[in-house]
Amino acid sequence: MKAIVHDESGPADVLRLTERPVPDPGPGEVRVRVVVSGVNPTDWKLRSGGYGALSGTEAVPNQDGSGVIAAVGDGVGGLAVGDRVWVTLAAYQRPDNGTAQEFIVVPVEQAFPLPDGAGFDLGAAVGIPAITAHRALTVAEDGPARLSPGALDGRVVLVAGGAGAVGNAAIQLARWAGATVIATVSSDAKGALATSAGAHHVVQYGGGADVAAAVRSIAPDGVDLVVEVAAGANAATDTAVLKPRGTVSIYANNGDQPFNVNVREYMGLNARLQFVLLYTVGWDKLRAAGDDVNAAIAAGALRIGDDAGLPLHRFALEQTADAHRAVEDGATGKVLITVADA
Template sequence: MKAIVHDQSGAADVLRLTERPVPEPGPGEVRLRVVVSGVNPTDWKTRSGGFGAVPGTEAVPNQDGSGVIDAVGDGVGGLAVGDRVWVTQAAYQRPGSGTAQEYTVVPVERVFVLPDGAGFDLGAAVGIPAGTAHRALTVAEDGPTRLGPGALDGRVVLVAGGAGAVGNAAIQLARWAGATVIATVSSDAKAALATSAGAHHVVRYGGGADVAAAVRAIVPDGVDLVVEVAAGANAATNAGVLKPRGTVAIYANNGDQPFDLDVRAYMGLNARLQFVLLYTVGWDKLRAAGDDINAAVAAGALRIGEDAGLLVHHFALDQTSAAHRAVEDGATGKVLITVADA
């Protein structure tokens, strides 16, 4: 079978197309014929030697994907050959199981049945972005641990970076769950995307804009929860918009600005600062998130494409290096690799 591999860390050029034997599933595992592989920032960061990298090991990149089960190992229940599925964290602690190959074997707990009517592109796009968004939306002290219609009724959610993949999923899931959603973006084009995703209000940042004042003009009492992609750059803004006992769920620090806190301000708010990384959150929470994500997909509340506020960029398997470079260079939207025909 065709596979993309790398045996050293570095730039996207370390990725190469090769042939590997088709793997066999062991107990509690399924083999997936991959149709689409999703690329996330975590994939190029791992390839570059970051969290999850295993030095000296031939690795196959990409954690998310979708396809069809074509073999199951002993003890597998609830899934069968022929099932259309999506998978997330395929390569976590399993360097050879990434989705940038024609077949991969993964533990059954990482696999979710793709709802009827949902395409393979959507299946490959939801894993880490929607899982991260779900976690961010369910960590507030007095908030829900699961998402569904009504779960966030009466809450105000501020989504920083509303045109990105996680931001888009956060907007859609929060809107589905009943929240009032405010998104921040850096351009008019991104504002249009956040609006298409379902944000009730969009605030531009940059150019000296006072984001905190703009948010307070919309919701004078402040926001309950911030889904944060640039913790350092937005630390002061978040302190200025958060309600007492509010939560900032931090899943990235884009821009790498130092995360300097005004301790007195956050302490006065009794604020919760919650860091979000799916790799160590626990499979019980990830399974719950996957079930809620599937419910949103089945309800038509979680979509991709320009009309859903998430641009999609397609690459072929032999263009995986270019796909990684696109994500690393900050492509707006979702990068997908078509591995095989559906």
């Protein structure tokens, strides 16, 4: 089978196309014929050595993807050959099992049925972004552990970076669950994307704008939860807009400005700071999140493309290095790699 591999950490140039044997599923595993592979920031960071140097093994990039069950191992229930699925964290603890290849093998709990009417592009796009967004929306002390219509009724959610992939998913999932959604963006164009995703209000930052005042004008009592992509840069804003007993869910620190915690301010708010990284969350929570994501997809509440505020950028398998460069350079939207015909 065709596969993209690298045997050293470094820039996208280390990626190369090769042939690898088709893997066989073991007990409790399924083999998936990959149709579309999704690229996330974590993929280029892993490839570049941002999480530690590659240790003498041949790795295949990309954690997310979608495709068709091609074989099942002993003891597998609930899925059968021919079923359409999406997968996430495919390469976690299995460096050679990334989705930038024609076949992968994953434990059955990592394969989610792709709802009827949902395309492979959507399946490859949800994974890490949507589950990260779900986690960020479900960690408040007094909030829901699962998302469904009405789960966030009466709550105000502030999504920082509403034009990013996680921000887009957070807007759509929060709106589906009944929240009032405010998004922050850096430009008019990104504001249009956040509005297309479903944000009720959009606040543009930069140029001396007082983001906290703008948010407070929309939500005078403050916000219940912040989905935060730039913890350091936005720390002062977050404490200025957060309600007492509110939560800041931190899944990134874009810009790398140091995150200095003002203990007195957070303590005065009885605030909760929750850091979000899927690799160590546990599969019970990841599976529940995936099930809720599927419910949103089935309801038509989680979409991709221009009209959903998430433009698509498509590459062929042979162009995986270019796809990684696009994400690394900050492409707005979702980068997808077509691995095979549907």
